[in-house]
Amino acid sequence: MSSNKNNLTKILKISGLRNTPQRQAILDELNRTRDHRDVEEIYFSLKKKGIKVSRATVYRTLELFVNHYLIRRLDLGEGKYRYESRESDHHDHIVCLDCNKITEFMNNRIEELQEEVAQENGFFLKRHVHQLFGHCLNETCPNK
Amino acid sequence: MSSNKNNLTKILKISGLRNTPQRQAILDELNRTRDHRDVEEIYFSLKKKGIKVSRATVYRTLELFVNHYLIRRLDLGEGKYRYESRESDHHDHIVCLDCNKITEFMNNRIEELQEEVAQENGFFLKRHVHQLFGHCLNETCPNK
């Protein structure tokens, strides 16, 4: 945590930016779990911990961190973004249409084929959005 | 067009719904091209043709058609939806980050692997969102 704090301060300093309690708290909050959280969830988690922060700052900070590759932003088609820690490796997501459970997957062959498809179509691939939607087989899922 | 009209009327009737000039015009407008259009584009195309229609009806009708599998809705992460005709076969999209050109692709191996991934993770796959983003090699692209 302490090394983490120094780390963030350094990363920001390179761009002439300052570390603040709010920024540190938001990064810690995301790195604490592997969840995929939206802005309201993050905002209320911080509030519950007694951290003085506003929604505007949460929005601004998340965008800052996405641009500095400290976190990932994902759009699961819900009309709002979710954010996750970047402490895990690259992966894509499967979402249950019934219980909204988000499962991560990574398939090397698919990643290779994405490169091939881009090349075949005259594109230099920068990034991709890949999500599967279906019904999970969980006992706890309302579907079962 | 006439057979198309009868067609739409039949499809709607099954659900106890009525065909109207607005609904027919919106479907015709989308089937006329293979473009991926947003609501404003569709709305103004209809207006330009002198068709009496409101934004509310365009929104409502597009959702109705998506639910009845008459058109497809896509979310390219622009903060708004685009719609396309369903007269083409299933495909996914590559988008140029510079000129926003949308190119369609279809890779059978990827589609198979999506099924495998879903199965491996205990999901029954219903649909997927798959988009590639990169730089196109077009001469007319501002990037070149």
Place this chain on the structure above:
DNA sequence: AAATTCTTTGAGACTCATTCTCAACAACAT
């Protein structure tokens, strides 16, 4: 430690896509 500089924050106004409300309108069956 205090002063200085310049970034960051908070509160609320604002934007924009989309949804909702409800009275007027118009398909369609008989």
Place this chain on the structure above:
DNA sequence: ATGTTGTTGAGAATGAGTCTCAAAGAATTT
């Protein structure tokens, strides 16, 4: 032609996200 009931239009409402600007506060210098 009439009645029933689905549909439309106009504008209000919603909700995520952005913007504004004065006050607060990091980081640096003295």
